[in-house]
Amino acid sequence: MxxxxxxxxxxxxxxxxxxxxxxxxxxxxxxxxxxxxxxxxxxHSAVLDAARCALDEDKTNYTPVAGIPELRQAAVQFMNRTYGTAYTFDQTVITCGGKFGLFALFQVLLNPGDEVLIPAPYWVSYPSMVQLAGGCSVIIDTEESIGWKITPEYISSHCTEQTKLLVLNNAANPTGVLYTKEELQALLAAAKSRGLFVVSDEVYSGLVYDGKEYMSCGAFAEFHDMVIVVQSVSKHFAMTGWRAGIVFGPEEIMKKIITLQGQSTTGTSSITQWASVAAFDHAExxxxxxxxxxxxxxxxxxxxxxxxxxxxxxxxxxxxxxxxxxxxxxxxxxxxxxxxxxxxxxxxxxxxxxxxxxxxxxxxxxxxxxxxxxxxxxxxxxxxxx
Known part of the structure; x- marks a missing residue:
């Protein structure tokens, strides 16, 4: 075949x-x-109780494609409170896991031949997702000796006229790299100077150790129109099998993700969404x-x-x-x-x-x-x- x-x-x-x-x-x-x-x-027991309650109350119908309002609002409040962002209700969409959130972003942003900068080591699915969207991955190789991090110079040296996106994974899988506020600000400024969108994969932001401070790319007001943040309940709340992700970003991009979901997944499980509301209620x-x-x-x-x-x-x-x-x-x-x-x-x-x-x-x-x-x-x- x-x-x-x-x-x-x-x-x-x-x-x-x-x-x-x-x-x-x-x-x-x-x-x-x-x-x-x-x-x-x-x-957490509160999450399980919420799922049971949703079943008992027969909350098993289709949900809004963008996610139930209660979950979108809870996610926005958590993100703004925890990471100092300023997202609104219309700047978030619930997806079938953070993985589909990333997949959807590449689908709505890339045209055939568009290039995506991906620092290596990278999460295994980035290049394939880019390929499925018709894009081309441009790998930025890093070394352990320099902390597995890229600098603005890496962005400049790998950009061409076809470059459209930079993918940042902070906190990083597989290296555990954590960028500082100053490092992120410099990277975002370099990306903006080249007219790039930045897809910031932040699903591990809840797993930061030794009292280190986490800085979200979504917290920089001056880059708000070019940054899209992908989050998930999987790692924050130990809900990997529930499959709920959250995408935050410019409203016009969120509308396109909603359109894509409407023609593909129709959104994630209603039971998962109600359980996720409870997770955000007990987030801390x-x-x-x-x-x-x-x-x-x-x-x-x-x-x-x-x-x-x-x-x-x-x-x-x-x-x-x-x-x-x-x-x-x-x-x-x-x-x-x-x-x-x-x-x-x-x-x-x-x-x-x-x-x-x-x-x-x-x-x-x-x-x-x-x-x-x-x-x-x-x-x-x-x-x-x-």
Whole structure:
């Protein structure tokens, strides 16, 4: 069968590895799934109660395509209160997860041949999403030695007349990079000088550690007309399977996303939306618990790695992952896919190869699992090298 040329894209590497891990688990094997990009924390009881209430009250019909008003308003209030933005009701749309929010943005903003600047390491789905929208990804390679960050000079040197978008992932998957206010301001100014829109993926903004301050790209009034922020309930509230994302940005762009949703998903589940309202109602309590829990698990994981391997990896200040050079484990003559496949086959530890993030020679490991699983995963890794 001949498929559309746009489908010449790879499967999501993170989904693929997770599926292999789940397949092994279903076969009765014990698997240490360090590939899963989620905080393994039970969804808050108030969220579950709200979902049950929505079912009991038969709130199971179609919702407005842009999302129920209660959720849009709750999301705007949370964003403005927490991150110092100034969004209005008409500047937000509820989507089927943050992932579809990003997909929708590329669909409504890109024409064939438009270029999108993507710093690497990047979240695995950015290039494929751009390709599906007819755009071209221009990868800006960064290095661990400079903190995995881009500067305004990187933007200038990679721009052409076809460049339309810059994607910023702050806080970043897979590196845990966190940009400062001054760094973001300089990047946004550089993007504005080249007439670019900036898509700011901020779904990990609730997972910032060690007392670090988070700055949203949406908080700069002078760049409000060129910045679109993507958020999600998944990481903030441990609701990964509920699938609710939020997009904030200029009203004319939100209208186009609503049109796209009206011809595709029609919006996300009504039950999910009512549950998400409850999550925002209890946001401070839920977010602080998840953040503190993940910071503790990060410390447990990195301390265990030091105890077993004698290597003091730098702890990320945000997100859910360690992005480790394979050389620090003594692996030099093997690509990351082969290494991760062999580790999964041999000791049942699932990791994601760095090549999926545009950076060969690295692996991504999540510290979202409970502490005992993290300890046992490190012990299993040790047996691989024994």
């Amino acid at each position: 001949q498929f559309a040329h746009r489908m010449n894209i790879p499967p999501s590497a993170t989904v693929a590895v997770n599926n292999l891990a789940l397949k092994k688990k279903a076969a009765g094997e014990r698997v240490f799934n360090l590939s899963a990009g989620e905080p393994f924390v039970p969804t 309590e839920i977010c602080s618990f998840i953040r503190d829990t993940m910071q503790h698990r990060r410390d447990v994981f990195f301390d265990a790695l030091f105890d077993v391997f004698g290597v003091r990896f730098e702890k990320p200040v945000s997100a859910l992952y360690g992005f480790f050079p394979m050389s620090h484990f003594g692996v030099h003559n093997m690509d990351s896919v082969t290494f991760c496949t062999d580790v999964l086959d041999t000791v049942n530890v699932a990791m994601v190869p760095g090549s999926a993030f545009g950076k060969e020679g690295y692996v991504r490991c999540s510290f979202g699992l409970v502490e005992s699983e993290l300890h046992d995963a490190v012990a299993a890794l040790h047996t691989y090298f024994a």
